[in-house]
Amino acid sequence: MLALRKTAPAPGLSLDEVPEPGRPGPGEVLIEVAAAGICGSDVHVYEWTGSYEFMRRRLPVILGHEFCGRIAAVGPDVPGLAQGDLVSAIPTIGCMKCAACAGGFAQRCESRRTIGLTSDGAFARFVRVPWLACIPLREGTDPVLGALMEPLCVGDNAAEVGAVTHGDTVLVLGPGTIGQAIARAAAWRGATTVVVAGLNDGARLQTARQIGATHTLDLAHTPDLASAFLAATGNRMADVVFEATGHPASISQGLSVLRKDGILVTAGIHAQPASIDLTALVRNRQQIRGAHASQRRGWEVMARRLYETPEAVRPFVSLVMGLDQAIEGFEQSKARGVSKVVLQPGLAMEAA
Ligand SMILES: [Zn+2]
Ligand SMILES: [Zn+2]
Incomplete structure (x- = not known):
């Protein structure tokens, strides 16, 4: 074969x-x-x-x-x-x-x-x-x-790790399949504002909008993530930020728009270590969590969604x-x- x-x-x-x-x-x-x-x-x-x-x-x-x-x-x-x-x-x-x-x-x-x-x-x-x-x-x-199934379940698992819930404002950094799947999962879990950001990534940001992102930001055109994000959300900080880029600098960028007590989930595969301001993280009582792969119970839910709402x-x-x-x-x-x-x-x- x-x-x-x-x-x-x-x-x-x-x-x-x-x-x-x-x-x-x-x-x-x-x-x-x-x-x-x-x-x-x-x-x-x-x-x-x-x-x-x-x-x-x-x-x-x-x-x-x-x-x-x-x-x-x-x-x-x-x-x-x-x-x-x-x-x-x-x-x-x-x-x-x-x-x-x-x-x-x-x-x-x-x-x-x-x-x-x-x-x-x-x-x-x-x-x-x-x-x-x-x-x-x-x-x-x-x-x-x-x-x-697999990428959707990885995205859903990341949303679960981030404890996304009804009414949340969510930022997803990286519009690749995992970023898109996280955006879809956040919408399924009741997030009301889902912002997906990319860099020179028009085609994949368009897909993100089709699968449930309420806003997309192309940082090639709006280089200051924080001001573009806050303009999109009406000055609301993010409850949960997802990093799905694999670029170490995106961790600090994500933390800059995360509210106090918020959660940043990192799901990217990083070839280099990241440098972050831990004092700011401590004072803001923020958490960083890693999400990888998926859990079986999530797959059973996703199998049903795929059958019932294929257009999503x-x-x-x-x-x-x-x-x-x-x-x-x-x-x-x-x-x-x-x-x-x-x-x-x-x-x-x-x-x-
Ligand atoms: Zn995969
Ligand atoms: Zn074993």
């Missing part, structure tokens, strides 16, 4: 013919991938910009951790899933032997692996995963939207392409002229 792989610790990806994963073992299922999204982290891996050195000893690996598809085969000891079921999958896989895993927190497992980063992922016709990773999607869910999330997807066009999709994602690019391995096969 055709697969998009990272084969060496250097810039680039390669589209290779590789063997199919084979029959699922005990507790595993084989999924025929319907759609898989290109994530910002995949672009970092493509460019090999740092922060992904942990992949080095797992190479070569097939990328793709945001996906959905139909179960093609079920291994022994798999209760409750059958061939033909439409599923997405939580990419974080725990060892299922340690106390963290027993408590249902695979994210805290020291031996966890990640589908599409440290074990083979979904930029291929088939991916083999533990059945426990699977989240059933309702029959009739658009598979292209099913590929949004459809604007996330800018382009749908065959797997054979993957490098073009990565280049478009890198240039930030598009929002989510979704690859469909089946499209390439139909054309062949």
Whole structure:
């Protein structure tokens, strides 16, 4: 089968013919991938910009951790899933032997692996995963939207970490998919003002407005974030600020418009340490919290939302392409002229 792989610790990806994963073992299922999204982290891996050195000893690996598809085969000891079921999958896989895993927190497992980063992922016709990773999607869910499950759940988890609630004023720094997903999640949680800021990011800010941002700021045109933010909110400071840029300077920028006792959630992957004024943070009693990945219960809620309100999330997807066009999709994602690019391995096969 055709697969998009990272084969060496250097810039680039390669589209290779590789063997199919084979029959699922005990507790595993084989999924025929319907759609898989290109994530910002995949672009970092493509460019090999740092922060992904942990992949080095797992190479070569097939990328793709945001996906959905139909179960093609079920291994022994798999209760409750059958061939033909439409599923997405939580990419974080725990060892299922340690106390963290027993408590249902695979994210805290020291031996966890990640589908599409440290074990083979979904930029291929088939991916083999533990059945426990699977989240059933309702029959009739658009598979292209099913590929949004993971980033939507990451955004929703960040909103939960930030304790966003009814009537909140929220600032999201960074209009990439995670920033967009946070904006959508904040709106779902009742935030009444959702401001998304970017830098030279017109296309993705437009998507942010389509998915629930009440205001957007392009800092290329309004370089002073604080005054532009306060003008947008009628001089209300933010209750919660989200940093989804990965730029260390954005932490201080975000703190400058955060109210006393407010929460700043950082969700960006930073290649450099940040420098912040801790005395101001202490005097303002502000909190900084880290948010990463997602929790299973959030996935079950999101599966229902995707089925019931597909139009709330459809604007996330800018382009749908065959797997054979993957490098073009990565280049478009890198240039930030598009929002989510979704690859469909089946499209390439139909054309062949
Ligand atoms: Zn992702
Ligand atoms: Zn574990």
